[in-house]
Amino acid sequence: MTRTALVTGAASGIGRAIALQLAKDGYNVAITDLSHQSELGSQVIKEIESLGSKGHFIVADASKRSEMFQAVEETSSKFNGFNTMINNAGIMTAEPLLSLDEKRIQKTMDINFNGVIWGIQAAAKEFEKLGHGGKIINACSFLGFNAFPFLGIYCASKFAVRGITQVAAKELASKKITVNAYCPGMVNTSMLANAGNDLSKELGLTPEQIVSTYTKSHITLGEIAQPEDIANLVSFLGDEKSNYITGQSIHVDGGIVF
Numbered sequence: 001m002t003r004t005a006l007v008t009g010a011a012s013g014i015g016r017a018i019a020l021q022l023a024k025d026g027y028n029v030a031i032t033d034l035s036h037q038s039e040l041g042s043q044v045i046k047e048i049e050s051l052g053s054k055g056h057f058i059v060a061d062a063s064k065r066s067e068m069f070q071a072v073e074e075t076s077s078k079f080n081g082f083n084t085m086i087n088n089a090g091i092m093t094a095e096p097l098l099s100l101d102e103k104r105i106q107k108t109m110d111i112n113f114n115g116v117i118w119g120i121q122a123a124a125k126e127f128e129k130l131g132h133g134g135k136i137i138n139a140c141s142f143l144g145f146n147a148f149p150f151l152g153i154y155c156a157s158k159f160a161v162r163g164i165t166q167v168a169a170k171e172l173a174s175k176k177i178t179v180n181a182y183c184p185g186m187v188n189t190s191m192l193a194n195a196g197n198d199l200s201k202e203l204g205l206t207p208e209q210i211v212s213t214y215t216k217s218h219i220t221l222g223e224i225a226q227p228e229d230i231a232n233l234v235s236f237l238g239d240e241k242s243n244y245i246t247g248q249s250i251h252v253d254g255g256i257v258f
């Protein structure tokens, strides 16, 4: 039977690469993103279809519980099944700790952390309704293990994703659901470009200098990742070859050493 996946925040970046990889793997792929990304989302669906798979774009805000439940239900009914949930949507927040305000903390946690919880809840309930287990895969980061100055709330949100991934794996094991996370390092997406711009003033370096300095000093393989590098790990975590892996937050970062 054809497997079905839902990937959140997949109109661009790592989510798009995951959606395309899963299409190559033969999945039906639904993707979500925010309404202003609809055009890009529709393009991703065309790319999925050109790979011979079925795609479906859903406008849904990952930080809204009801929209995540609706997106999962829509995916399941559209493709008559549902096996794999990828909680990918996330935002970067660069701000000195001492000037972080409630709004920025709330927004970052709402998307990066609460969004993962809504995705876990919605997927687990749907798997249960369908009478089988499934796979849940969350976006963490090397910053779910390491502190980086001026990225405090982003780091905290990713430490939290790592924690909830372990808890969810324990709570959902009896339902035959595995829960894991991918932890990219620096990946060539708009998020990295924006982070470079935002950190430029704080670190006194140009965005290009930030990336090249940290690449040289911290990345064993000496280069940043492409989104496809992350998608390859997610492809494995979605496959039955990874059935005995759960609760893990797995590095895919070119060997980042802090």
Ligand SMILES: NC(=O)c1ccc[n+]([C@@H]2O[C@H](COP(=O)([O-])OP(=O)(O)OC[C@H]3O[C@@H](n4cnc5c(N)ncnc54)[C@H](O)[C@@H]3O)[C@@H](O)[C@H]2O)c1
Pocket (backbone or CB within 6 Å): 008, 009, 010, 011, 012, 013, 014, 015, 032, 033, 034, 037, 060, 061, 062, 063, 088, 089, 090, 091, 092, 111, 139, 140, 141, 142, 183, 184, 185, 186, 187, 188, 189, 190, 191, 192
């Ligand atoms: N790029 C990196 O270097 C890097 C490193 C480690 C972890 N990550 C994580 O990987 C994930 C993807 O990152 P990326 O680099 O592709 O980011 P990106 O900014 O390039 O793309 C993120 C996508 O998510 C969408 N999105 C944002 N908020 C959303 C919301 N509330 N609901 C639905 N969609 C939303 C955006 O519109 C965009 O299409 C994120 O969780 C990020 O924290 C990225």
